[in-house]
Amino acid sequence: MRSRVAKTLGLVVAMVACVGMTVFAAPSPSATTVVNxxxxxxxxxxxxxxxxxxxxxxxxxxxxxxxxxxxxxxxxxxxxxxxxxxxxxxxxxxxxxxxxxxxxxxxxxxxxxxxxxxxxxxxxxxxxxxxxxxxxxxxxxxxxxxxxxxxxxxxxxxxxLSSGAGTTSPKTSASAVSAIAVVGLAAVAGVCGLKKKSYAK
The missing domain is CATH 2.60.220 (Chondroitinase Ac; Chain A, domain 3)
Known part of the structure; x- marks a missing residue:
């Protein structure tokens, strides 16, 4: 059981980290553009x-x-x-x-x-x-x-300049990461709850 919990926690942490990195990697509205x-x-x-x-x-x-x-x-x-x-x-x-x-x-x-x-x-x-x-x-x-x-x-x-050039602003990125963090913590809490119930039996 402990092994299963550890694996689940590991997956949740990895998911939050990967998605968070992707969101932070989104470019901010750029003030420069090349004329072509x-x-x-x-x-x-x-x-x-x-x-x-x-x-x-x-x-x-x-x-x-x-x-x-x-x-x-x-x-x-x-x-x-x-x-x-x-x-x-x-x-x-x-x-x-x-x-x-x-x-x-x-x-x-x-x-x-x-x-x-x-x-x-x-x-x-x-x-x-x-x-x-x-x-x-x-x-x-x-x-x-x-x-x-x-x-x-x-x-x-x-x-x-217009900021709506198909890019993501830092503010939006932060909000997205916050939401992901909440989901991740909820998942962790759920797994911990299952672990306690298992021991209670």
């Missing part, structure tokens, strides 16, 4: 334009590192900068040679809503400097108009 898609792009005449998005070339690594610093963001955004402002993605953006600028591009970005605070920064390779480009947030999109293209940084206020 364009929903619309037009040139100055309103004609559709093909846009290529890829990783920023290694030659601009220092520029990318710089724009991700708090000091540079404060310099570029001024009073708009807050403690929750961060670079979400930096991508190399290009259009076919001969495209008539300015070009207006609508990028897809998960977590962004029409009420999100977003900024787009363009790296002017000729001047060797970052510049702020007028940007508009939409439902899952960021739109901006460019007079030239090269590395582009997408900046967001993390506090204004």
């Amino acid at each position: 898609k364009v929903s619309k792009a037009v040139d100055k005449d309103g004609k559709a334009v093909d846009v290529t998005i890829k990783d920023v070339p290694a030659e601009y690594a220092d520029a990318v590192a710089e724009v991700k610093t708090e000091a540079k963001l404060k310099e570029l955004l001024g009073s708009e900068f807050t403690a929750t402002t961060a670079v979400a993605s930096v991508r190399e953006i290009s259009v076919p040679e001969g495209t008539a600028f300015p070009v207006t591009i609508t990028f897809e970005m998960n977590g962004v809503t029409s009420s999100s605070k977003v900024w787009v920064l363009h790296y002017d390779t000729e001047k060797g400097a970052w510049e702020k480009v007028e940007a508009t947030a939409g439902e899952g999109t960021i739109s901006a108009t460019f007079t030239s293209l090269s590395p582009v940084a997408f900046v967001v206020d993390k506090a204004t």
